[in-house]
Amino acid sequence: MSTQHGLTSLTIQEAAEITGWSARMLRYIESAGLVEPDRSVSGYRLYGPGHLQRLRTLKDLLGTYDIGLSDVGFAARLQAEPGLRAAVDGWLTTEPERPQDVPPASWLRWEQDKHQKLLNQPSLEKEIA
Amino acid sequence: MSTQHGLTSLTIQEAAEITGWSARMLRYIESAGLVEPDRSVSGYRLYGPGHLQRLRTLKDLLGTYDIGLSDVGFAARLQAEPGLRAAVDGWLTTEPERPQDVPPASWLRWEQDKHQKLLNQPSLEKEIA
Protein backbone atom coordinates (compact mmCIF):
# COMPACT_ATOMS: atom_id res chain seq x y z
CA MET A 1 0.00 0.00 0.00
CA SER A 2 2.71 2.46 0.98
CA THR A 3 0.63 5.45 2.01
CA GLN A 4 3.56 7.72 1.56
CA HIS A 5 3.06 9.78 -1.56
CA GLY A 6 0.71 12.47 -0.36
CA LEU A 7 -1.18 10.95 2.50
CA THR A 8 -4.22 10.28 0.34
CA SER A 9 -3.03 10.20 -3.22
CA LEU A 10 -2.80 6.87 -4.92
CA THR A 11 -0.79 5.98 -7.96
CA ILE A 12 -2.53 4.63 -10.98
CA GLN A 13 -2.01 0.99 -10.10
CA GLU A 14 -3.30 1.44 -6.58
CA ALA A 15 -6.28 3.39 -7.83
CA ALA A 16 -6.90 0.70 -10.42
CA GLU A 17 -6.91 -2.03 -7.84
CA ILE A 18 -9.37 -0.43 -5.48
CA THR A 19 -11.72 0.90 -8.14
CA GLY A 20 -11.80 -2.19 -10.27
CA TRP A 21 -10.76 -0.41 -13.42
CA SER A 22 -7.50 -1.29 -15.14
CA ALA A 23 -4.69 1.23 -15.27
CA ARG A 24 -5.20 1.32 -18.99
CA MET A 25 -8.82 2.27 -18.55
CA LEU A 26 -8.02 4.94 -16.00
CA ARG A 27 -5.84 6.60 -18.63
CA TYR A 28 -8.57 6.18 -21.21
CA ILE A 29 -11.18 7.65 -18.89
CA GLU A 30 -8.88 10.55 -18.32
CA SER A 31 -8.44 11.05 -22.04
CA ALA A 32 -12.20 11.21 -22.20
CA GLY A 33 -12.07 14.00 -19.66
CA LEU A 34 -14.35 12.17 -17.27
CA VAL A 35 -11.99 11.70 -14.32
CA GLU A 36 -8.81 13.75 -14.40
CA PRO A 37 -6.41 13.06 -11.54
CA ASP A 38 -3.84 15.53 -10.32
CA ARG A 39 -0.24 15.14 -11.36
CA SER A 40 2.92 15.06 -9.32
CA VAL A 41 5.75 17.32 -10.37
CA SER A 42 7.29 14.45 -12.24
CA GLY A 43 4.09 13.68 -14.09
CA TYR A 44 2.73 10.78 -12.05
CA ARG A 45 -1.06 10.62 -11.83
CA LEU A 46 -2.32 11.12 -8.29
CA TYR A 47 -5.80 9.90 -7.44
CA GLY A 48 -7.43 11.40 -4.35
CA PRO A 49 -10.51 10.15 -2.51
CA GLY A 50 -12.76 12.25 -4.71
CA HIS A 51 -11.35 10.73 -7.85
CA LEU A 52 -11.74 7.25 -6.45
CA GLN A 53 -15.34 7.88 -5.53
CA ARG A 54 -16.01 9.27 -8.95
CA LEU A 55 -14.44 6.25 -10.56
CA ARG A 56 -16.54 3.87 -8.52
CA THR A 57 -19.79 5.68 -9.21
CA LEU A 58 -18.88 5.87 -12.86
CA LYS A 59 -18.52 2.14 -12.93
CA ASP A 60 -21.89 1.73 -11.26
CA LEU A 61 -23.45 4.12 -13.72
CA LEU A 62 -22.19 2.25 -16.76
CA GLY A 63 -23.11 -1.10 -15.34
CA THR A 64 -26.54 -0.20 -14.03
CA TYR A 65 -27.84 1.35 -17.21
CA ASP A 66 -25.67 -0.45 -19.69
CA ILE A 67 -24.30 2.68 -21.28
CA GLY A 68 -20.78 3.50 -22.42
CA LEU A 69 -18.17 6.07 -21.64
CA SER A 70 -18.99 7.77 -24.91
CA ASP A 71 -22.58 8.11 -23.77
CA VAL A 72 -21.48 9.86 -20.63
CA GLY A 73 -19.23 12.00 -22.77
CA PHE A 74 -22.17 12.92 -24.94
CA ALA A 75 -24.26 13.73 -21.87
CA ALA A 76 -21.44 16.01 -20.79
CA ARG A 77 -21.61 17.75 -24.14
CA LEU A 78 -25.34 18.16 -23.67
CA GLN A 79 -24.70 19.85 -20.35
CA ALA A 80 -22.04 22.14 -21.67
CA GLU A 81 -23.59 23.10 -24.98
CA PRO A 82 -27.04 24.53 -24.38
CA GLY A 83 -27.54 24.89 -28.10
CA LEU A 84 -27.00 21.22 -28.60
CA ARG A 85 -29.29 20.31 -25.73
CA ALA A 86 -32.01 22.56 -27.08
CA ALA A 87 -31.66 21.26 -30.60
CA VAL A 88 -31.72 17.61 -29.62
CA ASP A 89 -34.51 17.94 -27.08
CA GLY A 90 -36.44 20.01 -29.55
CA TRP A 91 -36.10 17.42 -32.23
CA LEU A 92 -37.09 14.64 -29.88
CA THR A 93 -40.16 16.33 -28.46
CA THR A 94 -41.40 17.34 -31.88
CA GLU A 95 -43.09 14.06 -32.55
CA PRO A 96 -44.60 14.00 -36.05
CA GLU A 97 -48.26 14.49 -35.19
CA ARG A 98 -50.01 11.73 -33.27
CA PRO A 99 -48.21 11.14 -29.98
CA GLN A 100 -50.07 7.90 -29.37
CA ASP A 101 -48.71 5.48 -31.88
CA VAL A 102 -45.19 5.16 -30.58
CA PRO A 103 -44.58 1.75 -29.06
CA PRO A 104 -42.13 2.93 -26.40
CA ALA A 105 -39.89 -0.05 -26.75
CA SER A 106 -38.39 0.17 -30.22
CA TRP A 107 -35.51 2.59 -29.88
CA LEU A 108 -35.24 1.75 -26.23
CA ARG A 109 -34.50 -1.78 -27.28
CA TRP A 110 -32.15 -0.53 -29.96
CA GLU A 111 -30.21 1.58 -27.56
CA GLN A 112 -29.92 -1.18 -25.04
CA ASP A 113 -29.00 -3.89 -27.49
CA LYS A 114 -25.76 -2.11 -28.09
CA HIS A 115 -23.78 -3.54 -25.24
CA GLN A 116 -25.27 -6.84 -24.28
CA LYS A 117 -27.46 -8.38 -26.86
CA LEU A 118 -28.71 -11.37 -24.99
CA LEU A 119 -31.78 -9.96 -23.33
CA ASN A 120 -34.26 -12.72 -23.83
CA GLN A 121 -37.27 -11.66 -21.88
CA PRO A 122 -39.92 -14.31 -22.31
CA SER A 123 -42.78 -11.83 -22.21
CA LEU A 124 -44.03 -9.74 -25.12
CA GLU A 125 -45.37 -12.61 -27.17
CA LYS A 126 -48.12 -12.61 -29.70
CA GLU A 127 -50.70 -14.76 -28.05
CA ILE A 128 -52.33 -15.97 -31.22
CA ALA A 129 -53.94 -18.71 -29.16
CA MET B 1 -43.37 11.40 -58.98
CA SER B 2 -46.78 9.75 -59.38
CA THR B 3 -48.67 11.37 -56.55
CA GLN B 4 -51.12 8.56 -56.44
CA HIS B 5 -50.45 6.46 -53.34
CA GLY B 6 -52.15 8.46 -50.66
CA LEU B 7 -52.08 12.04 -51.81
CA THR B 8 -49.15 12.87 -49.52
CA SER B 9 -47.42 9.64 -48.75
CA LEU B 10 -44.15 8.95 -50.45
CA THR B 11 -42.46 5.62 -50.94
CA ILE B 12 -39.03 5.09 -49.55
CA GLN B 13 -37.20 5.99 -52.73
CA GLU B 14 -39.11 9.20 -53.15
CA ALA B 15 -38.61 10.11 -49.54
CA ALA B 16 -34.93 9.31 -49.90
CA GLU B 17 -34.55 11.58 -52.90
CA ILE B 18 -36.14 14.62 -51.34
CA THR B 19 -34.59 14.25 -47.91
CA GLY B 20 -31.11 13.46 -49.09
CA TRP B 21 -30.85 10.24 -47.14
CA SER B 22 -30.46 6.92 -48.92
CA ALA B 23 -33.24 4.37 -48.77
CA ARG B 24 -30.86 2.18 -46.79
CA MET B 25 -30.42 4.88 -44.21
CA LEU B 26 -34.13 5.53 -43.95
CA ARG B 27 -34.55 1.89 -42.95
CA TYR B 28 -31.64 2.17 -40.54
CA ILE B 29 -33.09 5.32 -38.99
CA GLU B 30 -36.35 3.51 -38.60
CA SER B 31 -34.61 0.59 -36.92
CA ALA B 32 -33.20 3.14 -34.51
CA GLY B 33 -36.75 4.22 -33.79
CA LEU B 34 -36.03 7.80 -34.75
CA VAL B 35 -38.37 8.21 -37.72
CA GLU B 36 -40.98 5.51 -38.16
CA PRO B 37 -43.12 5.87 -41.24
CA ASP B 38 -46.59 4.41 -41.57
CA ARG B 39 -47.09 1.24 -43.53
CA SER B 40 -49.47 0.42 -46.33
CA VAL B 41 -51.54 -2.71 -45.99
CA SER B 42 -49.00 -4.56 -48.05
CA GLY B 43 -46.12 -3.39 -45.90
CA TYR B 44 -44.76 -0.51 -47.95
CA ARG B 45 -43.31 2.35 -45.94
CA LEU B 46 -45.29 5.55 -46.37
CA TYR B 47 -43.60 8.82 -45.51
CA GLY B 48 -45.89 11.77 -44.86
CA PRO B 49 -44.95 15.44 -44.68
CA GLY B 50 -44.23 15.15 -40.98
CA HIS B 51 -41.82 12.32 -41.51
CA LEU B 52 -40.07 14.19 -44.28
CA GLN B 53 -39.70 17.28 -42.14
CA ARG B 54 -38.36 15.17 -39.32
CA LEU B 55 -35.84 13.53 -41.60
CA ARG B 56 -34.62 16.86 -42.88
CA THR B 57 -34.26 18.38 -39.43
CA LEU B 58 -32.54 15.22 -38.27
CA LYS B 59 -30.00 15.65 -40.99
CA ASP B 60 -29.46 19.25 -39.99
CA LEU B 61 -29.08 18.24 -36.38
CA LEU B 62 -26.41 15.67 -37.09
CA GLY B 63 -24.55 17.95 -39.45
CA THR B 64 -24.69 21.08 -37.34
CA TYR B 65 -23.40 19.54 -34.15
CA ASP B 66 -21.43 16.67 -35.58
CA ILE B 67 -23.21 14.00 -33.60
CA GLY B 68 -24.40 10.56 -34.67
CA LEU B 69 -27.68 8.75 -34.81
CA SER B 70 -26.65 6.76 -31.77
CA ASP B 71 -26.19 10.01 -29.87
CA VAL B 72 -29.74 11.04 -30.70
CA GLY B 73 -30.82 7.58 -29.66
CA PHE B 74 -29.09 8.01 -26.35
CA ALA B 75 -30.71 11.40 -25.87
CA ALA B 76 -34.03 9.69 -26.48
CA ARG B 77 -33.22 7.22 -23.75
CA LEU B 78 -32.39 10.11 -21.46
CA GLN B 79 -35.82 11.56 -22.13
CA ALA B 80 -37.64 8.32 -21.58
CA GLU B 81 -35.76 7.00 -18.57
CA PRO B 82 -35.84 9.58 -15.79
CA GLY B 83 -33.68 7.33 -13.67
CA LEU B 84 -30.96 7.33 -16.28
CA ARG B 85 -31.22 11.07 -16.76
CA ALA B 86 -30.95 11.63 -13.02
CA ALA B 87 -28.06 9.26 -12.60
CA VAL B 88 -26.04 10.70 -15.45
CA ASP B 89 -26.74 14.33 -14.66
CA GLY B 90 -26.01 13.62 -11.04
CA TRP B 91 -22.69 12.06 -11.84
CA LEU B 92 -21.75 14.90 -14.13
CA THR B 93 -22.65 17.71 -11.76
CA THR B 94 -20.86 16.06 -8.87
CA GLU B 95 -17.49 17.42 -9.80
CA PRO B 96 -14.77 16.08 -7.48
CA GLU B 97 -14.19 19.10 -5.29
CA ARG B 98 -12.73 22.19 -6.90
CA PRO B 99 -14.93 23.31 -9.76
CA GLN B 100 -12.28 25.67 -11.10
CA ASP B 101 -9.62 23.42 -12.50
CA VAL B 102 -11.54 21.91 -15.35
CA PRO B 103 -10.28 23.16 -18.67
CA PRO B 104 -13.62 23.00 -20.43
CA ALA B 105 -12.15 21.80 -23.69
CA SER B 106 -10.80 18.34 -22.97
CA TRP B 107 -13.82 16.07 -23.22
CA LEU B 108 -15.48 18.57 -25.47
CA ARG B 109 -12.59 18.03 -27.84
CA TRP B 110 -12.74 14.30 -27.26
CA GLU B 111 -16.41 14.15 -28.05
CA GLN B 112 -16.06 16.22 -31.17
CA ASP B 113 -12.98 14.47 -32.49
CA LYS B 114 -15.08 11.41 -32.98
CA HIS B 115 -16.41 12.25 -36.38
CA GLN B 116 -13.92 14.58 -38.01
CA LYS B 117 -10.47 14.34 -36.65
CA LEU B 118 -8.59 16.85 -38.71
CA LEU B 119 -8.71 19.90 -36.52
CA ASN B 120 -5.17 21.14 -36.81
CA GLN B 121 -4.93 24.28 -34.82
CA PRO B 122 -1.40 25.58 -35.25
CA SER B 123 -1.12 26.93 -31.70
CA LEU B 124 -0.01 24.97 -28.66
CA GLU B 125 3.61 24.56 -29.62
CA LYS B 126 6.62 24.27 -27.40
CA GLU B 127 8.61 27.33 -28.36
CA ILE B 128 12.02 25.93 -27.71
CA ALA B 129 13.38 28.78 -29.79
Next chain:
DNA sequence: GCAAGGTTGACACAGTTCTGCTAACGTCGT
Protein backbone atom coordinates in the same frame (compact mmCIF):
# COMPACT_ATOMS: atom_id res chain seq x y z
C1' DG C 1 -47.86 -10.95 -66.83
C1' DC C 2 -43.88 -8.37 -66.56
C1' DA C 3 -40.81 -4.65 -65.28
C1' DA C 4 -40.07 -1.42 -61.63
C1' DG C 5 -39.78 -0.97 -57.12
C1' DG C 6 -40.84 -2.49 -52.14
C1' DT C 7 -39.49 -5.89 -48.07
C1' DT C 8 -36.37 -8.41 -45.06
C1' DG C 9 -31.90 -10.50 -44.31
C1' DA C 10 -27.17 -10.92 -44.88
C1' DC C 11 -22.34 -9.87 -46.18
C1' DA C 12 -18.91 -6.27 -46.30
C1' DC C 13 -16.09 -2.58 -44.94
C1' DA C 14 -14.31 1.74 -42.84
C1' DG C 15 -14.33 4.17 -38.64
C1' DT C 16 -15.11 4.26 -33.28
C1' DT C 17 -15.08 2.40 -28.78
C1' DC C 18 -13.08 -0.13 -25.27
C1' DT C 19 -9.29 -2.91 -23.74
C1' DG C 20 -4.95 -5.34 -23.44
C1' DC C 21 -0.18 -5.51 -24.35
C1' DT C 22 4.49 -4.05 -25.76
C1' DA C 23 8.16 -0.65 -26.40
C1' DA C 24 11.10 3.09 -25.12
C1' DC C 25 12.08 5.87 -21.69
C1' DG C 26 11.79 8.62 -17.02
C1' DT C 27 11.25 8.26 -11.63
C1' DC C 28 11.39 6.37 -6.90
C1' DG C 29 13.10 3.81 -3.08
C1' DT C 30 16.68 1.43 -0.90
Next chain:
DNA sequence: ACGACGTTAGCAGAACTGTGTCAACCTTGC
Protein backbone atom coordinates in the same frame (compact mmCIF):
# COMPACT_ATOMS: atom_id res chain seq x y z
C1' DA D 1 22.52 1.42 -9.46
C1' DC D 2 18.99 -1.53 -9.93
C1' DG D 3 14.30 -3.10 -9.93
C1' DA D 4 9.57 -1.74 -9.51
C1' DC D 5 6.63 1.33 -11.26
C1' DG D 6 5.15 5.58 -13.95
C1' DT D 7 4.63 8.01 -18.76
C1' DT D 8 3.47 8.27 -23.66
C1' DA D 9 2.78 6.03 -28.14
C1' DG D 10 1.25 2.52 -30.87
C1' DC D 11 -0.49 -2.15 -32.44
C1' DA D 12 -4.33 -5.29 -31.96
C1' DG D 13 -8.75 -7.06 -31.71
C1' DA D 14 -13.79 -7.58 -30.63
C1' DA D 15 -18.03 -5.15 -30.81
C1' DC D 16 -20.81 -1.37 -32.60
C1' DT D 17 -21.98 2.49 -36.15
C1' DG D 18 -23.04 3.95 -40.61
C1' DT D 19 -23.47 2.67 -45.38
C1' DG D 20 -23.55 0.10 -49.70
C1' DT D 21 -24.84 -3.90 -52.12
C1' DC D 22 -26.85 -8.23 -53.30
C1' DA D 23 -30.32 -12.08 -52.91
C1' DA D 24 -34.91 -13.88 -52.59
C1' DC D 25 -39.22 -12.79 -52.52
C1' DC D 26 -43.80 -9.78 -52.67
C1' DT D 27 -46.70 -5.60 -54.89
C1' DT D 28 -48.06 -2.38 -58.08
C1' DG D 29 -49.01 -0.24 -62.52
C1' DC D 30 -49.91 -0.74 -67.08
